[in-house]
Amino acid sequence: MEITLATLHVRRSAQAVPLAAGCLAASLPKPLRRKVRLLDFFPDQDVATVTRTILDGKPEMVAFPVYVWNRVQVVAIARELSRQAPSVRLVAGGPEAGGDPHKLAATAPWSALVLGEGEESFARLVEELSANDDPTPEIPGVLFPGFSTALTSQLQPPLELDKLPSPWLSGLLAPTPEGGVVWEVSRGCAFGCDYCYEAAGHQGVRSHSHQRLRAELELFTQIGVSQVWVLDATFNYPPQRGVDLLELLLETAPQLHYHLEAKADFIDPQTASLLSRLSCSVQLGLQSTDSKVLSAIHRHLDLDILSEKIHLLEAQGVIYGFDLIFGLPQDSYSGFIRSLDTSLSFSPNHLHIFPLAVLPGTRLAQQRNHHRLVAQTEPPYEIIRSPGWSEQDLLRSRILATAVDIFYNTGRAVAFFPALLELFEIEPHQLFDELTDWALQQPDIDQAMLLASDLWNAHDAYRLQQGFLSWRLKQAGLSHLTTAVLDLLCYHFHYAEALLGPELPFASDTEREPADLWTTPWIRSTQLRLVPFAYEVLDLQEMDEMSFAEFVELFRPVGSTALFLRQGGEVLCESLSDEMLRLLKESDGRKTPEQIFSGSLNQEIGRELVAFAVAEGLLHCRT
Structure with a gap:
């Protein structure tokens, strides 16, 4: 029997792993495992595409894990499969099958529903169907729509996990x-x-x-x-x-x-x-x-x-x-x-x-x-x-929840959020209420867009934070603090981006000792972030110890450019000298350090600068 186990995931992500399907496939005897095909689908794929992909494998059975997030689409797919290939047996399992099996059974022409933990029940069902077109309706843990068997008699007791094969170790999930x-x-x-x-x-x-x-x-x-x-x-x-x-x-x-x-x-x-x-x-x-x-x-x-x-x-x-x-x-x-x-x-x-x-x-x-x-x-x-x-209270809560998700979670605000509350002397929910009121007045944001928090990325959230806080500071008569607040936002945004971004590898030995550092064209590593600030970035790192007002009183916006990178599992942020900044910005793989500085920097000092940048992996030879 050719079997397709089809999983419709909640979204495309690193978590989109067909674990339930893998566990079911691993539970089958080895001869039957070889006849199993695992397919992954996503909400952006329409019913026709999914159906066509499934039927391309000419399955005799198609089984779906059914969850809250995929039930509607899975039912539509099952109906279309039945219409195009009425001989294919359709099986449903997962939380939706166990939660209200009779209701799910009525939604599509299911051949069987697997209730609860399904490894043993599914294996028994497949073995019976492989040997007999009309399996007994007495398989524990399986409900056959159309039979009036009491549901309680169908429940499978908890399985002994040590008896279950691993989908990872069996090679069914890679x-x-x-x-x-x-x-x-x-x-x-x-x-x-x-x-x-x-x-x-x-x-x-x-x-x-x-x-x-x-x-x-x-x-x-x-x-x-x-x-x-x-x-x-x-x-x-x-x-x-x-x-x-x-x-x-x-x-x-x-x-x-x-x-x-x-x-x-x-x-x-x-x-x-x-x-x-x-x-x-x-x-x-x-x-x-x-x-x-x-x-x-x-x-x-x-x-x-x-x-x-x-x-x-x-x-x-x-x-x-x-x-x-x-x-x-x-x-x-x-x-x-x-x-x-x-x-x-x-x-x-x-x-x-x-x-x-x-x-x-x-x-x-x-x-x-x-x-x-x-x-x-x-x-x-x-x-x-x-x-x-009330329905209005629930809508207000939903909007508040999305504001938190965008500003706090996606915007990675944990490091500076307490300082904002102290600055504005308000409670968290008040800040988020003000954020939503302001956001809905912007020409490019409506309620539907605000509620679709999954569509916001970190850059979107950062721009929202910049716009809202600039407005909020002006409303509070605190415009003189805007530059410092935006600098702090900038620092934490790029720190988080570096933390979550790729590692900067150290230079290889061959790059550390080229024929001549000074006359070799170098190119800046793509893992570097060169970020301009209004204040000296080293001063910004002291802001945890003081309020915004104290910071502005103590420091002046003298300007700086910071280097952000992740190396050895740690994020490094350094304020760059004018010479190092020039070297990194102009190293495009064509110009040599000698050409970049063209006599404006002592060659011995310049060579030391280049040697350091190459050794740290900031510069490398163009390949």
Whole structure:
């Protein structure tokens, strides 16, 4: 049987890894694995294109993992596949199949739905279909539309993870050099939050063996993967499990960058210390900072404990971010902005804000009448209104969330945001309200554009910051501070760009000792950033110790040009002398240093300047 496992991803990104499809394919007997084709699709591809690509492989079965973000398009694809190739068997799985299987079953001519963890169920289904066109409707974990079997009898118990083959080690998923991987460390969750189906059907965490995890890490290292998204709902619960995982990462693949999800309550000094030795970021799901709101969805937060745990991370220099949800039961717009202000008072590296989704199969969906929630009945299942939330409040929250995403997250504002709040003497939500009011008055920005925060890049956010803050300073009668504020923005923008950009390699031995440094044409490395400032950049680096008003009183805008680069994992920012700036700017691969300076610089000093620039990798021979 020829099988196609088709994954429609949420977007094109390093995280677009067909992990579910790979796990299903790996679960099949080896003879059947060879008949599996994994295909990746994206929202910008239309139904006709996807259908044609799938049918080009002449499959006998097509299976889809179905999620909130792809359900509508997957259903449309399934219908078109059935129309063009009615003999092809269509199978659906994933969270949408498990959350409300009978509703999904009615949307398209599905042959079967795989519920819950699907490896064993899918393998059994494929084996039966390979041997028999009419499989028994009694396969655990499989629902056959048209049969009136009670759903509860179809549920598959949690699988023993040690029995499941790795899609990475089996070669069904292939990591790529400098690419990203989505790495499953465990399944399940020890916590039962009402809005989430991570622990649906059971509570508790099952971890993959360290033997398997080590082998996968060694593979990622061998291939040269750059980023790893760790799939573990709470990697640090219980704390010793988190410690063991971090020690494994440090021992096996310390050079990779990891994205982890943690619960703040269980961060301890040992965990914070281990995190500091890794290249990583940690996401902490607060959802709200109001204990009454959290209690209504079976969560807990003590702000004093949170403060203590965040201090541990900050003391170790660990990058962390928060999650918030607006639209929660027992919450309101005023409560949401309090949570926003409280969250930003900790200066997280980023703050992700989402609308409440009443997902099928969750406790919240079962209690929607109790909470009097009105939500969408189709994906993305977002809240429409409730006793505490009017539709206008939810729209205001959505606009506020996108303002945070653009200005704070994409604009990488964490380093200078507290200084802005102090300067304007306002709370975070007030600054973002003013930002949205100003932005919507600009001729090139409307509400739809503002809400499409995914379309904004760092350069867009930087230009928005420049325009808004120039206006805000003028409104506050602080125009005399504008140059200093814009210089600080410029410094942090280019620092972040250098940090996230390519490394500058040191020069090779052959370039360090050419026949004659002075008469060799050099070309400036493309990894360098030469950035002009109104103030001396070294003075700007002192601004953390003083207010904007104190800075302007103490320093004058004498002008400087800074060099930004990343080398050896560190960002370097240096103020350039006039001679070094001239050398770097005019080294275009045609002119020699002798021609650039044409007698204006002592040759001995000039040779030392060139030797330094070449040795540091700032200049190289044209190839």
